[in-house]
Amino acid sequence: MAIVLEPSPGSPALPGGSTLPALLRGPSADPGVIRRPVESTKGIVSWLTTVDHKRIGIMYGALSLIWFVVGGIEALLIRLQLAKPNGEILSAATYNQMFTMHGTTMVFLVVMPLSSAFFNYFLPLQIGARDVAFPRLNAFSWWLYVFGGFFMYSSFFLGGAPNGGWFGYAPNTSITFSPGHNIDFWIFGLQILGIGSTVSAVNFIATIINMRAPGMTLFRMPVFTWMTFVASFLMLFAMPIITVALFLLMIDRTFGGNFFNAAQGGDPVLWQHLFWLFGHPEVYILILPAMGIVSEVLPTFARKPLFGYPVVVFSGIAIGFMGWGVWAHHMFAVGLGPVATAAFGVSTMFIAVPTGVKVFNWTATLWGGAIRFTTAMYFSVGFITTFVIGGLSGVTHSVVSADTQQTDTYYVVAHFHYVLFGGALMGLFSGFYYWWPKIFGKMLNERLGKVHFWLMLIGMHLTFGPMHIVGLQGQPRRIYRYDKGMGVDFWNLVETIGSFIIAVSLLVFFANVLKTARSKVMAPADPWDARTVEWMTESPPKPWNFDVVPTVHTVDEFWHRKYAEDEDGTMRRAATAEQVLAHDPVDPASIHMPSPSWWPLITTVGFPVLAYGMLYRAWPVAAVGAVWILAGFFGWSLEPSAAPHEDHDDAGHGPSGDTTRDSFGELVAGTSH
Amino acid sequence: MTAATADHLPLAPSHDLSPDHHADHGHHATATGLSNEKVAMWAFLGSECLLFGALIATYLVYKGRSINGPFPKDIYDIPFTSASSFILLMSSLTMVLAVSSIERNDQRRLRLWLTVTALLGMSFIAGQIYEFTAFVNEGLKIRTNLFGSSFYVLTGFHGVHVTLGILMLLSLVNLSRRGKITQAKAETVEIIGLYWHFVDVVWIVIFTVVYLIP
Amino acid sequence: MSAEKLPDHYFDAAGEYIGPAFTAKDKQNFKIFVILLILTGIEVGLSYTSLESKKALFALPMLSLAGIKFVIVAGYFMHLKFDSPLMRRLFILGAVLAGFCYSAVLTAVGQFRGAGHWLVYVAFALVLLVVWVFRGDDGVVMGVDKGPGTASSH
Secondary structure: OHHHHOOOOOOOOOOOHHHOOHHHOOOOOOOOOOOOOOOOOOHHHHHHOOOOHHHHHHHHHHHHHHHHHHHHHHHHHHHHHHOOOOOOOOOHHHHHHHHHHHHHHHHHHHHHHHHHHHHHHHHHHHOOOOOOOOHHHHHHHHHHHHHHHHHHHHHHHOOOOOOOOOOOOOOOOOOOOOOOOHHHHHHHHHHHHHHHHHHHHHHHHHHHHHOOOOOOOHHHOOHHHHHHHHHHHHHHHHHHHHHHHHHHHHHHHHHOOOOOOHHHOOOHHHHHHHHHHHHHHHHHHHHHHHHHHHHHHHHHHHOOOOOOHHHHHHHHHHHHHHOOOOHHHHHHHHOOOHHHHHHHHHHHHHHHHHHHHHHHHHHHHHOOOOOOOOHHHHHHHHHHHHHHHHHHHHHHHHOHHHHHHHOOEHHHHHHHHHHHHHHHHHHHHHHHHHHHHHHHOOOOOHHHHHHHHHHHHHHHHHHHHHHHHHHHOOOEOOOOOOOOOOOOHHHHHHHHHHHHHHHHHHHHHHHHHHHHHHOOOOOOOOOOOOOOHHHOOOOOOOOOOOOOOOOOOOOOHHHHHHEEEOOOOOEEEOOOHHHHHOOOOOOHHHOOOOOOOOHHHHHHHHHHHHHHHHHOOOHHHHHHHHHHHHHHHHHHHHOOOOOOHHHOOOOOOOHHHOOOOOHHHHHHHOOOO | OHHHHHOOOOOOHHHHHOOOHHHHOOOOOOOOOOOHHHHHHHHHHHHHHHHHHHHHHHHHHOOOOOOOOOOHHHHOOHHHHHHHHHHHHHHHHHHHHHHHHHHOOOHHHHHHHHHHHHHHHHHHHHHHHHHHHHHHHOOOOOOOOHHHHHHHHHHHHHHHHHHHHHHHHHHHHHHHHOOOOOHHHHHHHHHHHHHHHHHHHHHHHHHHHHHHOO | OOOOOOOHHHEOOOOOEOOOOOOHHHHHHHHHHHHHHHHHHHHHHHOOOHHHHOHHHHHHHHHHHHHHHHHHHHHHHOOOOOOOHHHHHHHHHHHHHHHHHHHHHHHHOOOOOOOOOHHHHHHHHHHHHHHHHOOOOOOOOOOOOOOOOOHHHO
């Protein structure tokens, strides 16, 4: 709603606004209720109030890597516990918290926001925009992610973390079986994160529809942008379902509702339907961005256009649609009846078709290409191979009789780690190596990168490969111990060793980041001979992205400006990247960017207050939180998205005062110079 | 259609992101010529369909499955709820009149119709509070049975949406009084109107599915 | 949606509107409102007839009437009928997806059992038919994007 209350920029000044005390005014005494930071604001305040999609993207990336480490430590503890029969490291109760928080963290605090980091940073750049459609709502989503994550993790210090699995099956999560606050933290944390995701989805959809550069038709958009588009629609429509499911569970737990109370006729299977109706589109939300990244990396390093661009796009859209018709394959063991079971089995087999089409197109892109095996390319090829294995084991789940045998065994764990770790995360790491020079102006070390890749690939297969075997032998998931002599001892030890190899590979990655941060060597403008519009500006881009917004004529616009057909019909280099990027000087003062704002942060503070109030049944606290949020939106609506002209200062507004590089940026990214 | 529309729409925020916006005044700067806010509102309403759909589906799943009473037939007051529905439907009409007023820069009637819309919304909410109180007195609480849980959650969720809508309408009245809703910003009123009509549309479904079909 | 062209004498020298209280478009909306009232009246009336006890036979006209009201409000009051096809696409996508998914859930939990449950799908189809009837003035329900301004405009 705040969306629509935002006055457009350039609104007339509020008459008589100057009666407000100085702290409550914008510099020019205009409608802002709180003194608004200006472009020259530096240091921590500039990061707290930023609405720049690039800075928000960097913050998303940094925080989700921190959560990645946290979720990884939880995984290592699980593996240590299972390394030997009758492990002693974790108690059953702690083990439950570990696997719940590992799953929840990796899905909601790592892979989704890591994809979001790339959406934020590259979506506007790839469509030739200066920012997203709603920069302040973008900051709002980011702060919801921050507060949602820390809120959920505060449970560790307030009586114990969520322990009902990432799927939170009712009635196990009902007040009868989980009387503590553990599940409440999970419910309210996910609600906060869900609001953020919905707002992001609206924002990205509006951005892609409305902010494209001249000539950038839908079918000239880079594939990553397309996959962002599809994933945003999935988020838009899937998030409200989990919101309702969590709300019903909250009513049951807090107000004594009967939704999942079988004694009153409630149906626990309804929870499963609602959760998986959200949950299955969710797995495509996790994988589609990675597929988009791979579709950018492969053509660049094969030096060929993506094979069958429209087909890849349409298979992405097809996955987006079909993803809504397969959710019950998570529930075959429930006993849905023969018709529903058969229908969902068949639809699950069908959804492998568009996915297979994509794999075919990627392979055909490589065929006959002049391939350069950079680290980004390693990860992309690693993505394809592991994803194919995970995809095939996924198809085995669609065979209902086989699935009944596999349900709740390590076979399922193997499957989704092949697609989420070997798939989504490999794709995202490919994105890191490919786009690092774009974001920070420096290249990640290729040699260390390849060490990272091989360790990760080997560790991944050692960890999750044997899980197929022990799973089919019947080792159940979510059980904190197994007895000696069940025939799974050896493979469990191998899995634990593999998980530590993955941990080492991540240390190599972080060492690489540090090494790059210290390095003085700057990357060239076009280090990979890239193809798409995000490379048609300097690295890192200025706050306004493009001095001159490019006019787009084709897919792979940048490539076609560098290469032209000669008389024989072969593509030959016609211009260097520098020549393509050269343009007449532009007066930065002529470009008005949205101004920083305190409101997204201020408004978001109300959400954890409301959540803690609800959680501890402290109704006055909850009321304060709710009123705070409403007041925040109201103050927000009075502030124009761009400050009036006299509030802009020239200090930070040109190439001389480049605001993308300051203390926090140096800390995170090593852009010291 | 799109091209013809563009001239009547107010400027989108993206306008200022355009490099040559000084030369570009009076023209929509977005790629489709549609404003960001309106696209966002429609996307949001699409999302809301899934939200209310889930709540209505939950109500339907539990329809007739309550073990003990009171059951719907015991306590529904169809004439009363029909009157409530009439009031909400009426508020959609007054909302349309408010949008039409601002489109011809009729500030006085804009405030009139917005206020009437908000008052009708408040009457609806008052009716809902009365209805809930009456139901509780007849022994239906959220914890009583499946009907109680699913009924209160569905209609309560809708009531919260109406309440938020009333707050937005009153904000608009306030902004208009301060001269901040110019004709160029008719679209702000229109977009809040979209939200308001959507809440009405949801009630159309709830009224039929929850109250009228036993 | 575009504002209608109003004659100059509806405005005073300062540009303030001094014309009649209701325009032609308002009057059209009154008619729409009356239609909605009649449909609601039929619904309430039906619920007092003996049809009410015949489950599926009652559900069919009731769901159809609700669906038609839904489409009329969305089409006229929310002027989806006159707006860009893009708006229709966004909203219809959400509404149809919700209809599809939740019908499937209700079927899977067995809430559509018994003779004549298929009538619910008939109502669903009827609503889709109405969506088609009330498609935009440009005749497009789900059009294809022509893309932003062509390259030549800059």
